[in-house]
Amino acid sequence: MRVIRIIFLCSIFIGIGCKSEKEKEEKITKGVVTEIKTVSFKYWTWITADPSKSKEEYEAEFKKYKENGIDAVLINTLADTEVLRKLTPLATKEGLEVHAWMFTMNRPGDEIALQHPEWYAVSKEGKSCYDTRPYVEYYQWLCPTRKESRDHILGLVENLAKVEGITSVHLDYIRYSDIFLPIGLLPKYNLIQDEELPEFDFCYCDVCLETFEKEHHKNPKEVKNTAIDMEWKQFRLNQIKRVVDEAYDIAHKYDKKLTAAVFPYPEMADHMVRQRWDKWNIDEVLPMIYHNFYNEEVDWIGFATKQGLKDLEGKQTKLHTGIYLPPMSAEDVSKAIQLAKDNGASGISFFDGNAITEEQFEAIKLSKE
Numbered sequence: 001m002r003v004i005r006i007i008f009l010c011s012i013f014i015g016i017g018c019k020s021e022k023e024k025e026e027k028i029t030k031g032v033v034t035e036i037k038t039v040s041f042k043y044w045t046w047i048t049a050d051p052s053k054s055k056e057e058y059e060a061e062f063k064k065y066k067e068n069g070i071d072a073v074l075i076n077t078l079a080d081t082e083v084l085r086k087l088t089p090l091a092t093k094e095g096l097e098v099h100a101w102m103f104t105m106n107r108p109g110d111e112i113a114l115q116h117p118e119w120y121a122v123s124k125e126g127k128s129c130y131d132t133r134p135y136v137e138y139y140q141w142l143c144p145t146r147k148e149s150r151d152h153i154l155g156l157v158e159n160l161a162k163v164e165g166i167t168s169v170h171l172d173y174i175r176y177s178d179i180f181l182p183i184g185l186l187p188k189y190n191l192i193q194d195e196e197l198p199e200f201d202f203c204y205c206d207v208c209l210e211t212f213e214k215e216h217h218k219n220p221k222e223v224k225n226t227a228i229d230m231e232w233k234q235f236r237l238n239q240i241k242r243v244v245d246e247a248y249d250i251a252h253k254y255d256k257k258l259t260a261a262v263f264p265y266p267e268m269a270d271h272m273v274r275q276r277w278d279k280w281n282i283d284e285v286l287p288m289i290y291h292n293f294y295n296e297e298v299d300w301i302g303f304a305t306k307q308g309l310k311d312l313e314g315k316q317t318k319l320h321t322g323i324y325l326p327p328m329s330a331e332d333v334s335k336a337i338q339l340a341k342d343n344g345a346s347g348i349s350f351f352d353g354n355a356i357t358e359e360q361f362e363a364i365k366l367s368k369e
């Protein structure tokens, strides 16, 4: 075991290419564990592909990330494999890992899905996301239970997994639409959510109701208070888990990993969006610990990181803390990085690459040394 660990450590040192053999040996004998922890803490950033950007602009952008300590980019190409094929070598050439970030259950403007209105999730009120969108226009959620909509999503996962050079397929919006919005966002929508509201409660389509009724002999629409119907809650957690587990097998078939952007910690994800990510087959999770969305302080990043890791105990899944940069000072960014490290995360991810200010880059770079 020790030998394996030393070999692994060597490869890291060779990878960063700045340590002599002698120094390397000294470090190995001095404190293997500390060194591994420091070197292997990964820095990620989410970015969305912009068709108007030139190859040279992308090369400069990727170079800048690398120079400032970023190790991995999660690129949203709207599941377009051609764009991903073009960008991947530009990023890997700069030494960055590439992760194919996709919208999973929420598929705004999906031209194939739009030809099948029945694939869309239906609210408790009986309205379909096909034409009635909860909260915002870009919320166009598909039903996770219906075979056709699931196959469509898994087909997209497979196409991305086939792209040479990527490290993982990265699932975002892998959940139901928010039954509760983050508290900090409620005033923006002029909403009060003290209880589960039927217009935000999904999915009550025929296939979901039939599948559930077959197993549990009751119709959720006739249950007096569905918010406390645990079978109905569990059913929906299981539908999302099934999509993830199937995506995991597909990604691995092509020697790729499966990663996902998830809600801050499992109980919270369960409560807000019917997402129980500690139960999934998945390689790495990037919980979006956006303290400002929840009116929390920076130290909450440490709490949520720790809670997520506690819930993952005994599993192989790694956790990388996700933070939302726009309102954060450089000092807060340094603090957040330290909190993620101190609480056992394997890395940190920044939303989003294009919003990183010079001061924040400086804080990121400094924390790397």
Ligand SMILES: [Zn+2]
Pocket (backbone or CB within 6 Å): 121, 122, 143, 144, 145, 146, 203, 204, 205, 206, 207, 208, 209
């Ligand atoms: Zn459904």
